[in-house]
Amino acid sequence: MRWSQTYIPTLRENQSDAELVSHQLLLRGGYIRKLASGIYLYLPLMQRVIEKFSKIVREEMNAAGGLEITMSVLCPAEVWQKTGRYNTVGKELMKMKDRHDHEMILCGTHEETVTNLIAGEVKSYRQLPLNLYQIQVKFRDEIRPRFGLMRGREFIMKDAYSFDATVESQKESYQKMVDAYFRIFERAGLEVLKVESDSGAMGGSTAHEFMLLVDTNGGEETILHCPSCRYAANEEKAVFKDLNKPEIDSEMKENEVVETPNAASIEEVTEFLKVDATRLVKTLIYMADDKPVAALVRGDRSVNETKLKNAVNAIELESATPAQVEQFTKAPVGFAGPVGLKDLTIVVDPLVAEMKNFVVGANADEKHIINVNFERDFKADKVVDITTAINGDGCHNCDGTMEAKSGIEVGNTFMLGTKYSEALNAKYLDDNGKEHPIIMGSYGIGITRTPQAALEKYFDDHGIIWPVGIAPYLVEIIPLNLDKENIAAASEIIYNDLNEAGFDVLIDDRPERAGVKFNDADLIGMPIRITIGEKSLNDNKIEVKLRSSDEVIKVDVDKIVEHVREVVQTLK
RNA sequence: CGGGGCGUGGCGCAGCCCGGUAGCGCGCUUGCUUCGGGAGUAAGAGGUCGCUGGUUCAAAUCCAGUCGCCCCGACCA
Known part of the structure; x- marks a missing residue:
């Protein structure tokens, strides 16, 4: 191609609203232009990058037995109503009406569409397994789009869906995709880490994310990984062994309410009472689907909201407002404690359960209780891990120490189970003529986000340094x-x-x-x-x-x- | 949705507080010179100052409303 015959509008100066290097480089290099918040146009160079990457993805998906199809961008709302996601996905699901007043949505993912397709067509175990994929525009009405192509509202994604008769077969299908993903990213010149993740609103059990580790501020997610046994999980999911165990008293002491004027935060209380944060217990109030929950973690730790959400089986979880905190604890924020709390679900972290003689809020202004003990002074509805793992925590798998890294998600794989097939009646007959829901998996790769993510790694002071695989x-x-x-x-x-x-x-x-x-x-x-x-x-x-x-x-x-x-x- | 900020030639910005002829750098067009790491020079083109309404003899500037965009947070691939 001759430069004079194509269109590469390079810019000498950075556009002011680009925060990440990768975003600036794409703008300056004449790869993309913005039409609206989170909506970008791909210029000739970007188009070639997309084609290069798509080609790799297609080749590997085909090699792994995938069949390419193209599904519609629009979907009748009723299909999403059947699976319940019409309501659970929330505002990022773009809803609209056509001229006949039929409710439609813009697909941000296609589980419903593809399952709906299969439900009418696949009837026998002989037709399984099946893997259908597409490379398509998706739309998610993100609350706050940012970082260029990395969190746009409209983006291109490769999404594949597997259909299997048995759990065994589904595992094989899943592994095939995982293997294909490693080949795809390798061909694109990207070293990725496969990490365990929470399956969130997708439903299902096992889920992984493929992360590109970056040193810039472009990382959107924290990953914990163990160099000795290769365990890796994102922050939402990561489990750990506590290596910072405080000494535990042998005897329980009598508890006592003490005055703690002006000491609401953990720092203030440790300072005032002259005790280590590991002798304190934080009590945080959340609203889980409109029901109040008290979450207890050790003073030096933070609550992992994803773990908590799963622990209480909530669809929506948010921290309580100061007014709600007062309503449930009868005290201003900072003095909540589990002793005497009523009408709340109490979730206790195991690190708290093993402590003795700790400090908690007294549910009264400027008061704390010292020498509190679990089971003796209060009970839990649940004792379950709700603590966020951090850099330096022990690996739960081996004796290693985990490191925290910053990464960008470029792909994901989910075992979906039968959530969609049951809701949309996608069933097959086995060799005994018995009916079963099809077992599904879903597998995504961000076609437009991955090249930008790559740029968070491949650049210098002068500009972009493309890996050969996806260079225009x-x-x-x-x-x-x-x-x-x-x-x-x-x-x-x-x-x-x-x-x-x-x-x-x-x-x-x-x-x-x-x-x-x-x-x-x-x-x-x-x-x-x-x-x-x-x-x-x-x-x-x-x-x-x-x-x-x-x-x-x-x-x-x-x-x-x-x-x-x-x-x-x-x-x- | 909460907090902060910004809309002025294609891009980056000044002007606004204190109303009175719209300005700078880059880019663009043409000529001459130059030509191995973002040239010099001369001449030019290009702006309903986001939009609507108000105040005023007069509004980019003051007031009200409205739309769009960016940053931080909740959310999310």
Whole structure:
């Protein structure tokens, strides 16, 4: 492609509203433009990146037995009403009416649509297993879109759905997708970590996320992982062993209400009572589907709201307002405690259950109770892990210590069980003629988010450094001065030869000065740069430089195709 | 939805407090010079100052409303 014939509107200055490097680079490099909040247009270079990545995804999905289809973006609301998600997904589900006043939704995912399709068609175990996938635009009306393509409202996703007759078979289908995912990301030049995750509103049991670990501030999620046994989970899900166990008294002491003026926060109470935070218990009040819950964790720890939500089987969980806290505890925020609490579900973390003689709020202004003991002074409705794991916690699997890393989710896999097939009546007959719901799985890869996520890793001060697998072009040719006949002629020959050899080539044929071309080339980030200028051309040579290195290699003009072929092998 | 901020040529911004001819840098067009890391010079094009209403002799500027956008939080891939 000739630069003059395509459209690459690079910008010299950063747009003010781009926060992440990756977002800035896509804007500046002329890859994307914004139409509205969270809605982007993909310009020619981005289009090529999307195509490159999609091609890899297609090839690997097909190799894993997936069948590509395309489903509609719209879906009648009643299908979503049948599975209950019409209400549970909440406001991010875009709802609308057509001219006949029929309620419709814009799909943010397609479990309902695909299950509805299968329900009418697949009737026998002989037709299973089946894996259908599509690469499609999705719409989720995010509360707050940000970070460019990383959290847009409209985005492209590859979503696959597996259908199996047995649990065994479903596990195989799941593993096939997991294996395919590793191949896909590897081909795209991305090293990903598979982590355990919470299945959330998707339903089902097992779920994993594929995370790209980044060092920039682009990470959207914290991951805990154990280097010795390879256990990895996101913060929502991660379980741990406490390595910071405080000493536990042997005897229970008499509890006692003490005055704690102006001491509401953990810091203030530890300061005032001169005790370590590990001798305190935090009591946090939440509303779980409008029912009050008291969550107790050790003073030095935080509540993991996902774990808590699962513990109380809630669809919605939010922290109580100060007014609600007062209503349930009869005390202002900061003085809640479990002793004497009524009408609340009390959830106690195991770390709290094993403590003795600890400090809690007294449910009275400026008062705490010391030497409180679980079971003796209050009971729990549930004792279950509701603490957030942090960097340095012990691995629950082995003796290792877990590290916290920042990552971006680029793919996910869910075992869905029969939630959708039962709701939408997708059933098959087994070899005994007995009817069963089909067992499902769902598998997503962010087609537009992944390349941007990659850029959080692959860039330098000058711009993008694409991995070969998803670069819009492999080679960019820079003829330094097209007015010189020998340069123009050599450029044409090289451009044609590389094209004919099957490489994706971009030639910067603009009448720009060298500096502009070099800077733009660094900005848009093609892996290989070929410079054609007088100096070298006089010796019948041209210069080859990798975007990822500073080294310039002079190559004979007639050996260039061969050279590029060799160099590509060494590139990731 | 809560808190903070911003809408002025394509992009980045100043002007607004204190009303009176709309300005700067980059980009764009044309000429000449220059030509291996974002050139110099000269001449130009391009703006209903987000929108609506009000105050005023006069509004980018003051007032009210409204729409859009960004940041922090809850939410989420």
